[in-house]
Amino acid sequence: MWWVADADDAGGPVTNDAGGPVTNDAGPTPRSTVVVPVEPSPTLRATVSHVAEAAADGEFDAIHFVEIASWRDGDPGSDDRSAEARRVLERVSAWAEADLDDADGDTGDDVTVVSALIGADEYLFGPEDYVEVLAEYAGEHGADTVVLDPEYTPVGNTTLLQPLEFALSNTSLSVRTAPVGRPTRPERLRSEATGVRFAAMFGLSLAFYFVLGDPLYWFDWVTGVATATIVSITLSRISFDADPAIPRTPQRLVRGAIYVPVLLYEIVVANLVVARVILDPRLPIDPTLNRVRVIVGSGLPLMTLANSITLTPGTLTVRARDSDLYVHSLLPWAREGLFDGSLERWTRFVYYGRSAARLPTPRERDDHAILQGPDATEELPIAAADGGATGDDAGPEAAADAESGTGDEGVTDA
């Protein structure tokens, strides 16, 4: 998908690889300045190569790599994050320089590579805020093109790409996504290795070892320490998203302990309802697939919520994509309960405290949809939208837009 820069006739002279006359059918391409928002991602390297190649081919004469800060200067830990962001920018610039040097042709030499960390003076909330910051930067530096990394995820694990592209389309900037193959397999879930995480993992696995073994026997100490070391070396990098911190982690544990009886009660009550339905000879079920957008953050909170939803009968998390949960419900009753969002509220309570629990329910936020049956409000996206196996007779990929699919014509049948 080659996008050609907006007809900007003021483009300078263009030379191609050999420095000879331009032979491109499309005619001379105006050279322009490109802005590339970066963030560590599996496809970042390939995106950088793509931009560098395009520049070496004479499309751009300046590349601006920007990292948009999702934090604000002065926040606790913001210095570390800024430093980390600058490291990423340095690395990206080095890659780009190397690619430009490698590229044949002499245009690579006069391409300027600039990197910047922007947006750290205010909090950014949605894609619009990101785009605003980006457009402002582009305006200041005379850039008219934005190249996006297909895996660009500025906030945690939430993909912002589509909303970002949409918001960018409202600006005068030209946008394209680097034609970079997404990895078929997700990269290994690895976070940074820190001493705290290592110690936490070590302590946990040693404690588990001694639960099964005998802490008073010296030999168990030897084997336990050895085992815990192996476990924490191999797993400490994938087991924690963030360092366990002193006020937060115990607080979460305590609030989690409050949540457990609530969850157990919910499980038992709902199990009885479902047991009645299953044992009913008529089997009065009405299963549908639903989509709920939840606001709990990614990682552990999302897993907790998805597992809680699965544990409470009548609802089953089929798939979690970004903050969208695809939930299969057995009964309308369970579906309504899901949209009322009490579990979501509890999860927020466990992880972020009482004040965070008071957000509107998915129903009030209108962040829900039924994907099947007569009440369907959205089409059923089937399989393969993001690198899964390909469905055989899948309907239109990814539900178009929520407004269009009203009736049940959207239901694909296999």
Add this chain to the structure above:
Amino acid sequence: MTLVDATVVAGYTVGDFLLLAAAGFVVLAIGMLYRAVKGPTMQDRVLAVNVLGTNTVVILAILAAALSEPTFLDIALVYALLNFLMAIAISKFTVERGGVL
């Protein structure tokens, strides 16, 4: 005397009762086997085996209590973890054809 030897009703002890319950769980497992064999999709089979595994864990735990051999709980523990691993491995396998292995 331990709790397991206490009489529940008509001369049957708690141990006897637990053994009968274990037999009940096995009978349920046999029922579930139908789904594991019948399918029709691979996921149905994996699901059935996962449920069977959970049942086996309970059976092992009940045997540990009924036979007064608490060490049997270790086997149940190993099994609970392996069972999870098996379900994840097979369901990943059916989608990615060994991509995870």
Add this chain to the structure above:
Amino acid sequence: MIETLGTLGTVRVGLIVAFTLLGLFFSFVSMVGVLRLPDVYSRAHTASQADTLGAGFGLAAVALAVGWEGAGFKSVLLLFFIFVTNPTAAHAISRAAFEEGIVPWTEGDDRR
């Protein structure tokens, strides 16, 4: 013989019996669900939920019978594992089904 156990022991025996029966009941529900429900998604409901609860009750009975001084804590550990791993496994399985393109059964579908 129950008299020699005292009130606490009697309550404990009663709880063991009750929990075991509840566990059997919910496992039975899970079996019926796995056998009767129409597609893999709805079967996954009972597999993850009714069965988890059944196993939970069964293991609670075992914990009571073995006692803390025995290895009851292992039983509690088992309970914890099952409550964490079972829904995750059910999610993995149903997700695999979804990615293979199996469309959930709805009213009127003749698959059974």
Add this chain to the structure above:
Amino acid sequence: MTGTSLLAAAAGNLLPTVTPAAPVPAQVTAVEGSLLAFVVLTALATALARDVLAAVIVFGAYSLGMAALYTFYRAPDVALTEAAISAGVTTVLLLLTLAKTTRIDHDVAFESVNVPAVGAVGLLFGGLLLTMGDVPAVGSPDAPVWSNPDVTQWYLSESYAQTGVDNTVMAVLAAFRGFDTFGEAVVVFAGGIAALIVLHREVFA
């Protein structure tokens, strides 16, 4: 005091305390029977399933049953091995093999059964089953081990002198029962050769 005599002394202490086996209570046979039925059913399903992946999955269920059965017969070590090897490692190995090869989709769920072969196997099985009547019951005082303790004693006291192996079990396995073990080794070797032939290779490499 050598290890051998310690063992002998321990065995000597154990021998007289043996009590005749109590009659088997009904609920024990209930567990045993249902577990056996489960194991036989899963084994049959594994053997008959046409789809290899289905067979692998059902085989997982079989090893679940076997582990429970071993546990029931109070062999927790064997049960643990069954759990780790059969349910864990074997499943992964079989899946790996499947991933490297192709899986054919079948319309038929089960293999067709060769009736004469089943008859022959059934006859052999029935014949072997007849000998079960002469096997002493578990824990029975009439078992040769107990009724004629001299044999056991002889092994315990003589195995070190005769074979130079510390561990009596090892001595019996590798020395007194050497031919048996040799036979097992031959079977494993034959298995390896068969694998090579199937793979069209000449050496293990």
